[in-house]
Amino acid sequence: MWTSAQRFTCRAASSWLLLLVVVFVCSCAPKLASEPPQPAEDDTERTGAAARWSYEIRVDEALEQLHLGLCIEGPRPTRLRSMGDAMSFVASARVRGGPVLARDGQNLVVETLGEHGCLDLEIDLEAAVRAGGRDTTRRGDSIMLAPDRWLWYPAVVPANINARARFELPKGVAATVPWPHIPAGEADGADGWRRLDHTTFGWNAWIALGRYRPIEFTVAQCEFEVAVLDGQRAASDAGIEAWLRTAALSSAELHGRFPRERVSVVVVPTAGWGDAPVMFGMARRGGGGSVMLILNSDATDAELPGEWVATHELLHLGMPLVADPWMSEGFVTYYTEILRARQGLLGDGESSPPEDNANTADSREDRAHDEQIRLALAALARGFRRGGGGLRTLAHASDNMRSSGGYRRVYWGGAAIAFDLDVSIRAASGGRRSLDDLCVMLQKLALEHRRWPAEELLEMMDAEVARWRAAGELRGEISPSKIVARHLQAKSTPPDVEQLHRLAVEIDSSDIRLLANPIDNVRLREGLFASKNQQP
Template sequence: MRVRRWIVLSLVLAAAPGWGAANVHDYRVTVAPDLSHLTVRAQLASPVSRLRSRDREAQRHTRNVIDCGEGTQRLAVSGRTLRSRDATCIEYEYDLTAERPRSRRRSYLLQFPDNRLVSPASWLWLPRLDADTEIRVRFDLPDGVNVSVPWLPIDDEGENAYRFGASPASSEAIAVFGDFSYREIAVPGATLRVTLLGADDASHSGDLISWLRAAAGNVTQVYGRFPNPSPQVIVVPISSWGNSAVPFGRVIRDGGEAVQFFVDPSRSLADYLGDWTATHEFSHLLLPYVEGRQKWISEGFASYYQNVLMARSGAYRETKAWQKLHEGFERARTEPLSAPNDARSRMMVYWSGAAIALLADVALRLEAPAQSLDGLLDRLQACCLPSERAWGGEELFTKLDQLGKTEVMSGLYGRYANRAGLPDLTALYDQLGIDVRGGRVVLNDAAEHAALRRAIMAPKYSPTASRAR
C-alpha cells in the first residue's frame, strides 16, 4: 500500500473571476536571467487600495514595491497586505534566492539548482477578485528559461500568456522557472503540459512520456476524452521514497488543475506502465473538488476507476482488476466501524467510496442498457468541468442523478454515506459472478449478470495498449 499522506487537502475558497470579464488586470512577470528574482508589474483595470498574498512569508521576499503609475512612489507591505493607495500600476520584485520550503515535506523543492519552484500563492500579490474581474499573466523569459504554471494558456495572446482561473485552492500550486524539460502530450480532448524535473537522460524522459501518455489514455477510456483540456503535470524524481515506480502523486486545484508525480528514476518503462498511481491521480479529474469531509467520494471513485481503467487498457486482466478491488474492500472491512462521511481510516475513505462507485455503476447499468457511471461522468464533464469551486458530496450525487435522469446516486448516498461500515457486496458479487475462494477471486461466467461484469472492464475505445500480465 502506498502512502499518499499529501492528499489530505485543506480548503480555501477563492472568489470567482468570470470568463469574458469586464475588468482585466494585466500582470507582466519578468524572470531574471540568473533566476534570482521576479519583477512583477501589475496594470490594474481600476484603482485598488490593497493587494493580498496567501502566504504569510511573502512580505519577507517582496521588495522595491512602487506605484509605477505615479513615478516611483514606494508602497508598504505588511503581513499579507500590500497597501497600494488606489494605484493602477504596481511593480515589485520577488526574491527567489531566499525561497525556502516551509515544511520538511517540501524539501524536494531544493534539489533542482537550475530551477526555481515557488508557489504563485507566495509571489502573486492580487486584488480582490469578483465575477467581473479576471487576471491575465504574461511572462517575459530570458533565453534558456521555461515557465510552468497550472493556469490555462491564452492562445490568442502569444506564448507564455495565461488566465489565472478561479479554483477551490485545494492546496498551493507550484510554478517552475528554469531549464527544465517541457513536453506536450496530446490525448483525446486534451494537451497535457508536462514538466520533467531532473530528467537529463533522453531515454528516461522518453519512458516518462510514454507512461504519462498511457495513463492519460487510460482515463479517456471513461468517455472518450480526457476531463481537463490542459492540465499542468509535474514529474519529480525521488529515489528514497517507497518501493514502487511511482511512490506517490497528488492533484492540486489552485488557479487551474495540476497533477504532480514523484517517480523512482531507476525503474523501467514496464514498471511505470504497471503502476496504477498515474491512472488514479488522473481519475481524480473526472470529478470536481469535493469538500474535505467527503474525501471518500473523490478517493473512492479514483480507486474504483484506477482498477477499471487498468483493465480496460489491458494493463490488468479482468480477474486481476476484480482481485484488487476485492482486496481493497477487505482491507476496509477490517477497520473500526465508521460511516463514509465520518471515516478516519485511510482504508475506509478509499474503499467504502470505491464500493459505492461499484454499486452505482452496476445499478445504473441494470437500470438502462445505455446507462453507466461512465455516462453520468461524461455529462458531468460536459456541463461542469473543470470546476472553479468546491462541491458538496450530496450536491454532486444529486447533480449526477439530474444529468442521468435517474435516482440511483442519491439513493446510494442516502443509504450509505452516514451508515457505519462497508456496504454489503455479497448479493452484488453473486449477481456478477465474483466468487472468492481462499481470498482469491474466481470469475463465474454463468452468473446472472456476468456480461455486465465483463462490460465494466472491457475496452470502450480503440485500446492504446495490450499489456495483459
C-alpha cells in the same frame, strides 16, 4: 486535492512510507477556496467587470529572484493579497516609479497606482525554497514553486476577471504552468500572453521554472506540457511521455476524450522511497489542470505505463471538486482499477496468459482480457476488505478523515459506493446505463470555481436516473441516494459488495475465480470492463 500514498491502496507502499505521507498530509492539509476569494467585511475594495490585470514575470539567471509586475486597468484596488503566507518572501513592493507599499499583516496596502497604473514586487525565491513545504523544491537548475508563494493580486477578484500573464525569461530557462496561451487570433495572442481565469486566484497550482526542455504532446484532444526537474533518473523523456499518454487515455476511456484542453505536469525524480515506480502525486485546479508526480529515480521506461498514481491524479481533473472525500477520492479509486483493466494495463507481466494448447489469437486475447478482469476485481475485493471496517460510520470517517488519518477507510469505502452504484445501474438498465454516464454528466462541473457538496451532486444523479426511468431505459427501480445512504450509515462495507455479488465470481482469502454462470451476472461483469473508446 490529496491523492497518492495517503490513499493506501493495498498494493503500493511500505508501512514506513505510509506513516511518512500521513504525517506529511496531516501537517500540510491543502487550503482550497470553496468560493471565490472575498475581502474582509470592513474592506473598501473597489473593483468591477471592467477590471483588467496584466502580469509580467521575470526571473534571474540563478533562479533566486522573481520580479512580478502587475498593471491594473479599471478600479483601483486598496489591497493586494496572496493565497498563502507569502509576505516573508516579498523583498520589496512599490508603485512603479512611486512609493513603497505598506504592509498590513498578510496584505499589501495600495494607496495609489501612480501615473503608470502598475505595481512592482521583488520575490526572494531562495527564501521561499529555504522555507520548504510540499510546494517548493529546488533540483539543480530547476525549481518547483507554487503560486501561493509569489502571486499577488487585488483582494477582490471579479467573477468575470480579465487577467493575463507573460514570462520574460533568461535564455535557456523554461516555465511550465497550467495557464493556457491566448490564441493567436485573439487580441494579445501574438505576444506570448497567457490567460488567467478566476480559479488562478483561489486555488493553487504546480509550476516549474528552470533549465530543462519541456516534454510537449497532445493525447485524447488535450495538450500536455511536462517539466521534469533535474535529478538522476532511469526513465527517458520518451518513456515519461509514454507513461503520461497511457494515464491520460484512462480518463479518455471514461469521458470519450481527456476532459481538459490543457494540463501541465511537474515530475520530481526522487531516490530512496522504495520500489514503487511512482510514490506520490497531487492534482490541482488553479488556473487550469496541473499535476505533480514524484518519480522513483530507479523506475525504468517499461515500469511506468499503467502504474496507478498518474492515472489516479489525472482522473481527478475530470471530476468536480467534491467537498466529501468518500466521493472525491472513492470514485477515483474505483475507476483507477476499472479503467486500467479496460486498457489491459494491470499486472507486471502476469496479465498475459501462459502459452498452452489454445493456438488462436482470439483465445489468447479472451484469456488476457479475463485476467485483467480478475486482477481488477481482486484489487477491489482486497481494498473493500481491508478498508471496509471501523468503529464509526463511513460518513463520520469521511468528515474526519484528515484529523483521524482514516484514509484507507474513506478511499476504499467510497470505492465500494462507486462499485455498488455502477453494478446496480447496469443491472437495472440491462447494461444500457452505468456510473460512467453519471460521471460524464458531472464532468462539466469540473471547471467551475467551487467545491460541491456530495449531497448536491447526488440530487443531480437522482434527477438523471429519473429521466432514464421516464424514457423507459430502466427495467428496475434504483435510487443513487439510497444506495449511498446504505454505505454512509454503515460501519463496514456491506457483505454483498465486499463479496462482489452479482458478478459471478468466487472469492477466497487469497484468490478470485471468474465463473461461467449465472449468465446474466457474467454479462454484468463483462459490461464493467468493456472498452468504450479506441483512442490513438
